[in-house]
Amino acid sequence: MALSNDEIEKRISDSYEVPNNVLLASPKPLVTVRTSTFQQGPYIKDCIEGVLKQKTDFAFEFIIGEDFSTDGTREIVLDYAKRYPDIIRVLTADYNVGAKANGRRCGRATRGNYMAICEGDDHWIDPLKLQKQIDFLRENPDCSLVFTGAEIRKANGETNTIRYPGLGKIDVNQYVQKSYYMATCSLLFLNSIYSDAPTEDWMKRSFAGDFVLRYRALTQGKIGYIDSVTSVVNKGV
Numbered sequence: 001m002a003l004s005n006d007e008i009e010k011r012i013s014d015s016y017e018v019p020n021n022v023l024l025a026s027p028k029p030l031v032t033v034r035t036s037t038f039q040q041g042p043y044i045k046d047c048i049e050g051v052l053k054q055k056t057d058f059a060f061e062f063i064i065g066e067d068f069s070t071d072g073t074r075e076i077v078l079d080y081a082k083r084y085p086d087i088i089r090v091l092t093a094d095y096n097v098g099a100k101a102n103g104r105r106c107g108r109a110t111r112g113n114y115m116a117i118c119e120g121d122d123h124w125i126d127p128l129k130l131q132k133q134i135d136f137l138r139e140n141p142d143c144s145l146v147f148t149g150a151e152i153r154k155a156n157g158e159t160n161t162i163r164y165p166g167l168g169k170i171d172v173n174q175y176v177q178k179s180y181y182m183a184t185c186s187l188l189f190l191n192s193i194y195s196d197a198p199t200e201d202w203m204k205r206s207f208a209g210d211f212v213l214r215y216r217a218l219t220q221g222k223i224g225y226i227d228s229v230t231s232v233v234n235k236g237v
Contacts, residue, residue: 037120
């Protein structure tokens with residue numbers, strides 16, 4: 001049964017942020033990296049390490065929404081937060097709040113002008129992912145979102161790399177004429193795509209949140225592409 005908005009808000013109000021030094025260390029981060037995680041013990045270390053290994057000429061913060069996992073995920077996240085208090089912000093509660101409340105509380109906490117998402121069962125393999133994408137958007141102010149190639153790994157061991165050599169930018173006409181696979185963990189986009197949304201329910205009402213995200217990006221500019229495999233998507237795990 002779907003949770004009411006009031007119940008989601010109650011669960012958010014029951015949440016808290018684990019003490020950290022991020023607001024002092026990075027008063028104005030350019031990028032917020034967001035991870036929502038629940039019961040992803042076998043994958044969460046790779047996810048966190050991929051973010052921490054990013055080499056940038058700008059400040060970024062790393063928000064992790066940990067939803068009271070019982071498989072070791074919670075302990076791993078809290079251990080990393082203790083070791084990297086200047087970068088990692090953990091949002092959690094003393095019970096499982098559910099995916100909607102977890103995502104919403106993370107969204108409200110973001111401070112960066114740009115946002116990147118890497119869910120707990122995916123990870124980044126290019127330490128220059130964020131830098132490449134910020135450089136691209138700086139050089140292409142007509143774009144509001146940029147994505148990269150990605151490697152898809154299935155539970156049965158099969159792998160598939162998705163790239164679009166020669167693709168530079170996509171406008172709304174190209175977007176509706178051809179289907180492009182844009183791995184969520186490969187995206188970086190203007191935070192205003194989220195923060196300027198007329199209501200927080202806009203994604204809830206859609207059949208696919210990523211589709212709406214790309215649509216909103218196209219209302220603010222073009223979508224850019226970097227032909228480099230920066231991310232890994234784990235399917236069926």
